Amino acid sequence: MEIIIIVLITILGLILGSFYGCMGYRIPNKISVTASRSFCNECGKTLKWYMNIPVFSYIFLKGRCHYCKKPIDFVYPFVEITCALLFLCNYLMFGFTLNFFIATILTSILMVTIVSDFLYYYISDRVLVLGGISLIVVLSIFLDMSLVFSRIINGAILFMLLLGIKILGNYMFKKESLGDGDIKLMGVIGIALRSSELGFYNIILGTMSSFVALFIASIIGLIFSVIIHKKNKEGIIPFGPFLLIGALIVLYFEPIIMPFIKNIINI
Numbered sequence: 508m509e510i511i512i513i514v515l516i517t518i519l520g521l522i523l524g525s526f527y528g529c530m531g532y533r534i535p536n537k538i539s540v541t542a543s544r545s546f547c548n549e550c551g552k553t554l555k556w557y558m559n560i561p562v563f564s565y566i567f568l569k570g571r572c573h574y575c576k577k578p579i580d581f582v583y584p585f586v587e588i589t590c591a592l593l594f595l596c597n598y599l600m601f602g603f604t605l606n607f608f609i610a611t612i613l614t615s616i617l618m619v620t621i622v623s624d625f626l627y628y629y630i631s632d633r634v635l636v637l638g639g640i641s642l643i644v645v646l647s648i649f650l651d652m653s654l655v656f657s658r659i660i661n662g663a664i665l666f667m668l669l670l671g672i673k674i675l676g677n678y679m680f681k682k683e684s685l686g687d688g689d690i691k692l693m694g695v696i697g698i699a700l701r702s703s704e705l706g707f708y709n710i711i712l713g714t715m716s717s718f719v720a721l722f723i724a725s726i727i728g729l730i731f732s733v734i735i736h737k738k739n740k741e742g743i744i745p746f747g748p749f750l751l752i753g754a755l756i757v758l759y760f761e762p763i764i765m766p767f768i769k770n771i772i773n774i
């Protein structure tokens with residue numbers, strides 16, 4: 508039984524990964540996500556079904572479009588494989604619990620954002636709103652309304668804090684310090700990250716764990732920017748994917764990170 512679930516989750520990850528990669532390309536380029544069938548980004552020819560199978564098509568087309576022979580960006584098979592692996596990892600870590608669904612929603616936002624933020628420096632509001640609503644729906648199924656509400660407050664607090672940091676940063680350094688997309692994304696991460704403790708402390712713990720995610724994201728982002736000098740015109744690195752990776756790490760290592768945070772704020 509277990510093996511069937513694992514195979515199904517992997518296939519679902521590949522198919523959704525393919526869809527997320529497509530969204531990551533279409534949304535910044537103002538192409539409808541649902542309207543038309545898949546086409547080549549270079550020559551625009553509609554793809555036949557067998558040219559559109561996740562990963563396998565990339566391999567048997569040898570990474571090139573069947574029609575114009577232009578190379579297909581490696582980011583697409585990368586997103587498909589990574590999505591399948593992360594879905595699988597989420598299941599193996601959490602089973603079908605609340606954290607599985609939270610991690611899977613974060614993974615989904617990450618997959619779209621990897622393509623849109625790395626290639627086009629764009630984090631889609633629609634994806635964030637959809638992700639935020641999905642999180643609230645999943646939380647409402649598993650948790651008491653008061654806990655769901657405290658997580659929404661946590662998201663709002665993080666959004667405001669980051670907005671404050673941005674305004675301060677812009678004032679101090681006289682240049683753009685944080686992207687608007689990153690600030691909204693932190694709001695969504697604030698809804699996603701925990702905990703089930705009661706009341707006031709729940710919000711503090713949520714805020715602290717989101718800041719741990721931000722800290723981890725900054726370190727990974729810094730290493731990445733040293734290795735690959737990828738910045739846009741305003742000198743901003745695509746930070747969204749790192750924030751989501753940071754949030755997933757906090758979720759995965761919650762049993763280690765949470766006692767550490769509790770120790771700091773002395774609960």
Ligand SMILES: [Zn+2]
Nearest residue numbers: 547550572575
């Ligand atoms: Zn083509």
